[in-house]
Structures are given as structure tokens and as C-alpha cells.
Amino acid sequence: MADPLLFNPRTYDPAHFDPETRRLLRATVDWFEERGKRKLIEDYRSRAWLADFLAFSAKEGLFATFLTPASAADGHEDKRWDTARIAALNEIFGFYGLDYWYAWQVTILGLGPVWQSDNAAARARAAELLAQGEVFAFGLSEKAHGADIYSTDMLLEPDGDGGFRASGSKYYIGNGNAAGLVSVFGRRTDVEGPDGYVFFAADSRHEAYHLVKNVVDSSKYVSEFRLENYPVAAEDVLHTGRAAFDAALNTVNVGKFNLCTGAIGICEHAMYEAVTHAHNRILYGRPVTAFPHVRRELTDAYVRLVGMKLFSDRAVDYFRSAGPDDRRYLLFNPMTKMKVTTEGEKVIDLMWDVIAAKGFEKDTYFAQAATEIRGLPKLEGTVHVNLALILKFMGNHLLNPAEYAPVPTRLDAADDEFLFRQGPARGLGSIRFHDWRGAYDAYAHVPNVGRFREQADALCEFVTTAAPDEEQSRDLDLLLAIGQLFALVVHGQLILEQARLTGLEEDVLDELFAVLVRDFSAHAVELHGKDSATEAQQSWALGAVRRPVVDDARSARVWERVEALSGAYEMAP
Numbered sequence: 001m002a003d004p005l006l007f008n009p010r011t012y013d014p015a016h017f018d019p020e021t022r023r024l025l026r027a028t029v030d031w032f033e034e035r036g037k038r039k040l041i042e043d044y045r046s047r048a049w050l051a052d053f054l055a056f057s058a059k060e061g062l063f064a065t066f067l068t069p070a071s072a073a074d075g076h077e078d079k080r081w082d083t084a085r086i087a088a089l090n091e092i093f094g095f096y097g098l099d100y101w102y103a104w105q106v107t108i109l110g111l112g113p114v115w116q117s118d119n120a121a122a123r124a125r126a127a128e129l130l131a132q133g134e135v136f137a138f139g140l141s142e143k144a145h146g147a148d149i150y151s152t153d154m155l156l157e158p159d160g161d162g163g164f165r166a167s168g169s170k171y172y173i174g175n176g177n178a179a180g181l182v183s184v185f186g187r188r189t190d191v192e193g194p195d196g197y198v199f200f201a202a203d204s205r206h207e208a209y210h211l212v213k214n215v216v217d218s219s220k221y222v223s224e225f226r227l228e229n230y231p232v233a234a235e236d237v238l239h240t241g242r243a244a245f246d247a248a249l250n251t252v253n254v255g256k257f258n259l260c261t262g263a264i265g266i267c268e269h270a271m272y273e274a275v276t277h278a279h280n281r282i283l284y285g286r287p288v289t290a291f292p293h294v295r296r297e298l299t300d301a302y303v304r305l306v307g308m309k310l311f312s313d314r315a316v317d318y319f320r321s322a323g324p325d326d327r328r329y330l331l332f333n334p335m336t337k338m339k340v341t342t343e344g345e346k347v348i349d350l351m352w353d354v355i356a357a358k359g360f361e362k363d364t365y366f367a368q369a370a371t372e373i374r375g376l377p378k379l380e381g382t383v384h385v386n387l388a389l390i391l392k393f394m395g396n397h398l399l400n401p402a403e404y405a406p407v408p409t410r411l412d413a414a415d416d417e418f419l420f421r422q423g424p425a426r427g428l429g430s431i432r433f434h435d436w437r438g439a440y441d442a443y444a445h446v447p448n449v450g451r452f453r454e455q456a457d458a459l460c461e462f463v464t465t466a467a468p469d470e471e472q473s474r475d476l477d478l479l480l481a482i483g484q485l486f487a488l489v490v491h492g493q494l495i496l497e498q499a500r501l502t503g504l505e506e507d508v509l510d511e512l513f514a515v516l517v518r519d520f521s522a523h524a525v526e527l528h529g530k531d532s533a534t535e536a537q538q539s540w541a542l543g544a545v546r547r548p549v550v551d552d553a554r555s556a557r558v559w560e561r562v563e564a565l566s567g568a569y570e571m572a573p
Ligand SMILES: Cc1cc2nc3c(=O)[nH]c(=O)nc-3n(C[C@H](O)[C@H](O)[C@H](O)COP(=O)(O)OP(=O)(O)OC[C@H]3O[C@@H](n4cnc5c(N)ncnc54)[C@H](O)[C@@H]3O)c2cc1C
Pocket: 106, 109, 138, 139, 140, 141, 145, 146, 147, 148, 171, 172, 173, 174, 216, 222, 375, 378, 379, 380, 381, 382, 383, 384, 385, 388, 476
């Protein structure tokens, strides 16, 4: 029987969506299965461009249906921006290959500045290009500047006619080889400071657009391109001034939400392979899975993966219910980005320790999973950048709750139009949250939830009594260690909320929280060793270390679920 918590193509039927969404998701799975594992891996190894897949998407109207918001859909009833089904598709792409996911992901990023723009002509053009099956690109990063997007050297010189001539280069730009429309970020030469920023739409087939190279060795086309005197007409301008900067950040907000479900798909496929291999490999007359440490590693991997799924599914609800008066998604979003994707790395590491040499073999999906899982924490802002962002919310989240109406599960066929009118990206420190304790109280009877709650309460005490002083608040090394502790509390919160909404088995929840207790202890010890930690902080840190509640019978029951994954899925050859 298929595990109800994991995606399995053999039994996948997304009946909770409307008929066309259900058809498209299933058709995508079928396309990959029909293509087969051998071809999928061969394309990965030979770095083939994704032309066949994009032709399938164009024929079915996959990207066009999923990525055209209702406001640009010209009455087409299936087109809307629906984060729940976008998340479902991310998982499928991650499951079959991150290269497919990436072409779709950067299409989403490229569309961000367009769907946020008032420029009706550009919006209509984008909708038409999508309908024709074109992909898009997002030209923000530059070779010299990395995360420092303030320092763009893409320069726009006014042409005297309301337009510009753009010159400069961009680096690490996905789909830059093929995009029908590239959203490019730059600044005017005649205006100083933030008022000079411009987002504009470029065409990768224009003669003044020069594709330099693919900067990575992969089917992903992560391009360097150069514009030389590229004519930017007034109708190509998407945003100007501070709004252009906000459009960049708000686009990344929408885009980076896709990383968590991409990571989940990768881990799921790898897990079927890993458990099947380990369970069928006989050493010293017994299956490898008879070793207690192997059971522990695979069980940890499984519950970490379940945690990734629960957190991400619940974050979808907050994302879709967001509005000007409810910006809680701005915390849960960087959490999906840095926490869920780094959990993905741990899941793969745990499994790779077990399957060892098998994980290198060229006919496995695992070999690419082990490589590709590393990328997700580094895209759309690094772990550091997202953790620093998360820290802005810590005081209000832990200590200063506010009342909100409950947020229900959001699988309805709504258009998430707020995502394209998020407004100024400022004021994060004043965002309030519902009380995190409610989710924990509901499961106080689960031993390891109770144990973890002691650690969460201790963190509140830390923030109240031993918070970093002014000098320490410039020590990002120390702050990030605190951020990891806070991130665990938020991770646990949404996991519990989703567990409640879906009736998760308490054995699994307890086993998962045993892992979170150990993680909190490990991060506390890390904080204890930080250069600038004060004596009070050091003693707090050691005092927050806890041992999870051990229950052999529970662990054995969860192990049975893991063991049952052996042979549960193998991709069609
Ligand atoms: C495969 C791939 C595809 C990509 N696709 C695109 C794309 O389509 N479009 C696009 O525009 N970009 C794209 N990027 C760029 C990506 O967004 C950048 O990698 C990212 O912005 C970080 O830049 P960097 O890697 O150069 O690191 P740097 O900015 O050079 O950072 C160096 C170090 O400083 C730390 N750091 C920097 N700023 C801060 C801060 N404020 N707080 C704390 N720590 C900080 C970082 O965490 C890192 O450890 C892609 C990158 C890759 C690898």
C-alpha cells in the first residue's frame, strides 16, 4: 500500500483540485513516466536542453494555465495564479529532475515583474507568449555583485523619446538562451539613488541581446548575457524607481516559495530508491536495514521529510490568505526557503550514509538528487540572507502575539492576486503573528512535543533576559545561531497546525519532534561556543539542552512505515 504522506506516481490522483488542474498534473506525471528513467537520466547526463518537455507543456497549455493570473486570462476559466496547484507541480518537477523545475521556476520569476506591472501592453504580450508555450527569464543578478542588488551596472541611458538604450551584462540568468521575455533590472544614468531603478522587458532574440554562455555544466541554462545599446521603448518599461526595487523583492518572495516543494520532490524519489536498495541488500546474512543505526538514519530521514511536507503545505495556506493586513507569509516564506531546503539536504545526507556506493551509480535518480539538493538553499538568496530576514520577526512572533481569524486549508480554486500587489517591502519588524503556543498546546500530550515546548519557552526567556546587546547585534555569526533556534520553533508550529488539520498519526509526530528536540539541543550547543556569547548566554544555552523522550515501541511502529517504502515505487524504465 502506498504511504499516504508521500507522493507516489503509481497512485497519484490529485482529486482535490478542479478537473483541468487534476488532468494537467496527472498528464505531467504520465509524460515523465512514459519518457522513462533511462532517457531521463541520459538527458541529465548529456545536459540536453528541455525542448521535448517544453513542447509537451506548450501542447497541453501547462505553464500558460498555471502561470497566467486571472486578471490576464482574458476570461479563460482555468487560468489563474493558484499557489496550491503551483506547489503540487513543483513537487512533481523535483521528483523527476530539478532541471525541469528550474526552467519553470525562472519562468515564474520572469513573470513576477510583469504581473506586478501596470503596463497593459507588456502584460498582454506576456500572456500571449505563455499561450504560445514560451518560457521567461529574470535578469537580476550580476557577476560582480551577488546578493548586493543595489549595485547594478545595467545602465539605461534616456533616448530622448521616453525610452532608453540599455547596456550591461547579467549573470546566472536561467532560460537566458530561450526566453520570449526577459525581465531585466537596471538603473538610469541620469538619476541618482533608488529613484533611478528600472525594470524592463527584453527579448532574448533581439540583435542587441548577446547570449554569452551557460555558466553551469547542466541542462539548466544559467546564462550570462549582455545588452549593447538595447533599445528599451517606453512600452517595455515595467517599473521605475523604488517600485522597481520592490518588484524585484516581491518577485523573489513569490519565486522562492517554490524551492521547498522542489526539495520535497527530490527527497521523495530518492527515498524510494534508498529504502528499496537498503532493504534488499544482504550483508552478513541480513538486510542492511536490520542495523539499528540504519533504521535510525532512515527513520530520521522519513520524519524530517514528513516535517518538510507538513510545514510547506501549511505555509501555502498563509501565502494564499495573505493581504495588506496579514503579512505573516513574510516569515513563513523565508522559512520554506532556508529551513525546508536545508532539511532536504539532511534527508539526502542521512540516506546517502546508508546506501553509500549505490548513490554514485549512473542509473539511479539518487546520484542527481545528491547533487541537485545542494542548489536549493543557495538560490533566491542564501541561507544567511533568509535567516537574517527571519530574525526580524523573532521578537513579535515569540513575545507579542495578535488576534487573527483562523486560516483554513486553502486548496480552493482561487486566484492569489495579492501576490502581485504586495506593496512596499518595508516594515517587517512591525508584522504581528497569532500565538504560536496554541499549536503546541493542542499536542501537549505528545511526549516530544512537550519536551520541545520546554525549549521553545526557554528561547522566549532568552530573548527577554539574555538577548544580544548592541555590540553583539552586529555579530551576524552569533545572530544566525539564534536564528536557527527561532526557526525551529516556527517550523514546529506550522507542522503542528498541519498535523491537526490533516489528522497526522501521533506516532509520526512524536518521532518527528524527537528529532526537533535533538536539533534544538545541537544549535544551543553551537550558540554556547560562539566567540561573542556572554556567560549568561552560554549558561542559558547549555540549560536549554534536552534529551528526547525515547519510546522503542513508537520508533518500531514508525520504522514499519519506512520499511514499507521498499519496493513501493520504481520509475518506469
Ligand atoms: C544555478 C543558479 C541559478 C540562478 N538563477 C538566477 C536567475 O535566474 N536570475 C537571477 O537574477 N539570479 C539567479 N541566480 C543568482 C542567485 O540568486 C545568487 O546566487 C544569489 O543572489 C547569491 O549571490 P552569490 O551566490 O553570488 O553570493 P554572494 O552574494 O557573493 O554572497 C557571498 C556570501 O555572503 C553572504 N551574504 C551576502 N549578503 C548577505 C546579507 N545581506 N546577510 C548575510 N549574509 C550575506 C552570502 O550568504 C554568501 O555566503 C542563480 C544562481 C545559481 C547558482
